[in-house]
Amino acid sequence: MNVSGTTTYNYGAKPETTNNKGIFRIYWSPKSSAKLLQTDLSGYDYGAWPHTGNFEGVVGPAYQIFAQGYNCSAPLSAVVPVGEINAYYAAPDLAKLQDSDFDGVADQINTVGFYYCSEFLEDNPSQCMLDESAADTFANAKNASLGSSGRPRRVTLYKSRGPADRSSEAYIGDVSGAYGFRSANIFDLRRDN
Numbered sequence: 001m002n003v004s005g006t007t008t009y010n011y012g013a014k015p016e017t018t019n020n021k022g023i024f025r026i027y028w029s030p031k032s033s034a035k036l037l038q039t040d041l042s043g044y045d046y047g048a049w050p051h052t053g054n055f056e057g058v059v060g061p062a063y064q065i066f067a068q069g070y071n072c073s074a075p076l077s078a079v080v081p082v083g084e085i086n087a088y089y090a091a092p093d094l095a096k097l098q099d100s101d102f103d104g105v106a107d108q109i110n111t112v113g114f115y116y117c118s119e120f121l122e123d124n125p126s127q128c129m130l131d132e133s134a135a136d137t138f139a140n141a142k143n144a145s146l147g148s149s150g151r152p153r154r155v156t157l158y159k160s161r162g163p164a165d166r167s168s169e170a171y172i173g174d175v176s177g178a179y180g181f182r183s184a185n186i187f188d189l190r191r192d193n
Contacts (some may be wrong), residue, residue: 026128026138028154030066030120033091037062037076037115066120069144069154078111087111093119116150123152131160 038057062076078087078094087094088111096113097106125145135141135157147153159168 024138025068025140027067028069028121030063033093034063034066034120036078036087036091036094039076066117068140069117069121069151071117071150075112075114118150118152121152123147125153125156128155130155130157
């Protein structure tokens, strides 16, 4: 929590709110081919289409955005300057089938188009398991638990508090047969699961 004069800036969202303002972010490791993708600041950045034709590709932002589990907001390009590495041969997974004559049939392979985060990060929600308070700490944790809009699910969220709350992982358990069953998600010998 930062305080400036009489203003308090709270960077953690309360569990009851829809805000997700944690000051930290979780980063995953996308495929290395994402490092070849460029954004085009000559047009897409300002919403101008068609853009001016002056390609101003910037390498780096796409890789970082995918590492956080988000999609980029515009098409990307793996086209490189003459004499540089050919992205298609170096990373065949960047090839996109496109309909060049708009007849509804993909007839051209290109390395320009909309790339989804799920193309560079696999769906693995058990890799990162966070309780509610940890999810409020990381700004992208709740988003990474959804797995929607072409983004992979990378986080599983669970409710850890409230031993009297049946939906909580801390719930004491219900009797099933002769034994109580506490949680199939969090196994700990000290909890007598």
